[in-house]
Amino acid sequence: MVAELEKDERVAELVGRLLADVGRLSDELTAEIMSGEHVYGERALLDEERLRAVVRDNLRTLLTTLQGGPATLDAPRAAGRLKAEHGIPLAALLHAYRTAGRFVWDRLRALTDDEEIAATLLPIASGLWAAIDSYSSAAADAYRTVVEVHARRDTTARGAMFATLLDGRVGTSAGAWDIVRVLGLDRQGPFLVVCAEGHDATEPLPGAAVRLRAAGVGSAWMSQINAEVGLLALSNESALTAAVDALMDGVLSRVGVSRPFASPVNAATAWREAQLAVQCLPPGTTGSHLYGSSPIALLATASPDAAAEMAEAVLGPLRAQPEAEQSMLLETLRAWFTAGGSTARAAALLHCHRNTVLYRLNRITELTGRRPAEAESAAELYLALHIVRMGLAARGA
Numbered sequence: 001m002v003a004e005l006e007k008d009e010r011v012a013e014l015v016g017r018l019l020a021d022v023g024r025l026s027d028e029l030t031a032e033i034m035s036g037e038h039v040y041g042e043r044a045l046l047d048e049e050r051l052r053a054v055v056r057d058n059l060r061t062l063l064t065t066l067q068g069g070p071a072t073l074d075a076p077r078a079a080g081r082l083k084a085e086h087g088i089p090l091a092a093l094l095h096a097y098r099t100a101g102r103f104v105w106d107r108l109r110a111l112t113d114d115e116e117i118a119a120t121l122l123p124i125a126s127g128l129w130a131a132i133d134s135y136s137s138a139a140a141d142a143y144r145t146v147v148e149v150h151a152r153r154d155t156t157a158r159g160a161m162f163a164t165l166l167d168g169r170v171g172t173s174a175g176a177w178d179i180v181r182v183l184g185l186d187r188q189g190p191f192l193v194v195c196a197e198g199h200d201a202t203e204p205l206p207g208a209a210v211r212l213r214a215a216g217v218g219s220a221w222m223s224q225i226n227a228e229v230g231l232l233a234l235s236n237e238s239a240l241t242a243a244v245d246a247l248m249d250g251v252l253s254r255v256g257v258s259r260p261f262a263s264p265v266n267a268a269t270a271w272r273e274a275q276l277a278v279q280c281l282p283p284g285t286t287g288s289h290l291y292g293s294s295p296i297a298l299l300a301t302a303s304p305d306a307a308a309e310m311a312e313a314v315l316g317p318l319r320a321q322p323e324a325e326q327s328m329l330l331e332t333l334r335a336w337f338t339a340g341g342s343t344a345r346a347a348a349l350l351h352c353h354r355n356t357v358l359y360r361l362n363r364i365t366e367l368t369g370r371r372p373a374e375a376e377s378a379a380e381l382y383l384a385l386h387i388v389r390m391g392l393a394a395r396g397a
């Protein structure tokens with residue numbers, strides 16, 4: 001028992017000698033850390049004086065703990081926060097604590113002879129490294145917390161900038177290019193705006209950014225209510241097809257794509273184009289639509305109220321029929337147009353007799369007053385049918 005007390009007293013005395021000289025030891029440990037991690041000096045992320053203060057606080061706390069004083073993690077937590085704020089890599093932070101552990105051990109050994117190392121120091125080695133592990137964990141946790149806060153703040157800031165670009169509030173071309181740079185996109189363009197329809201918690205384009213990157217297309221994304229919006233930076237005009245193909249791999253909704261544009265100052269116009277392009281696809285379907293690729297669909301979606309009135313004027317009496325009949329007649333009309341006005345081909349598409357198609361076409365004429373074989377009537381019927389398919393017309397009785 002007496003021998004154990006003597007050992008404890010001897011350890012306290014040795015640690016006390018280090019504590020009494022903590023200022024000089026902090027300078028030495030700071031120099032060792034900086035020489036082992038060039039990130040401190042080369043990038044000037046944290047000046048030597050501030051690093052020395054952090055080292056001194058942590059070294060004093062560690063030695064106090066080894067001497068039997070109260071254990072506290074305030075110093076390592078402060079170190080973790082400071083190094084995260086200054087952009088010091090987490091690996092460098094953890095390496096500094098390993099360096100500190102070896103440093104303290106070497107200094108304790110220097111105060112003893114060979115016989116005392118085994119008798120006095122070895123029993124406290126586990127305590128020393130346990131403390132280093134504890135300090136490292138506390139510092140790393142504080143470091144990650146700061147990084148997460150910064151990431152959320154940066155994400156919010158980028159989202160606000162992206163929104164400014166889309167709603168046209170950016171003002172100048174120079175400001176638009178600055179936002180593109182912050183978003184991490186290629187500054188040359190051309191660009192696309194993509195709008196993917198979302199429902200509830202469903203991600204409409206899972207993994208899109210990764211697939212686009214593999215195709216050589218940079219992208220930035222922002223979530224809105226029931227939509228996911230992307231700004232894509234193409235390497236050249238010919239990359240449009242590759243970008244759309246990458247987007248459509250695994251798509252779960254309707255996706256609208258704007259026309260390519262050269263300057264990000266035009267993103268607001270492109271955003272409107274992408275929104276209209278979504279509406280050019282029938283509700284409940286999946287796929288992509290490039291703005292302007294279907295003038296009839298664009299005409300209808302650009303003025304949905306007028307489109308609904310037009311469809312009602314043309315197909316109103318037909319859509320007032322019982323559900324089964326109106327569905328049959330609309331399907332026949334669709335097959336007729338798909339077949340290019342050929343009754344025989346339409347009959348093959350519908351798996352019925354040619355005379356059945358003729359009967360249904362006559363019924364359509366009877367209800368609408370329009371003959372599908374006449375140019376003006378055919379144009380009106382085709383447009384009205386398209387409006388119904390796109391879900392823009394009021395549902396018939």
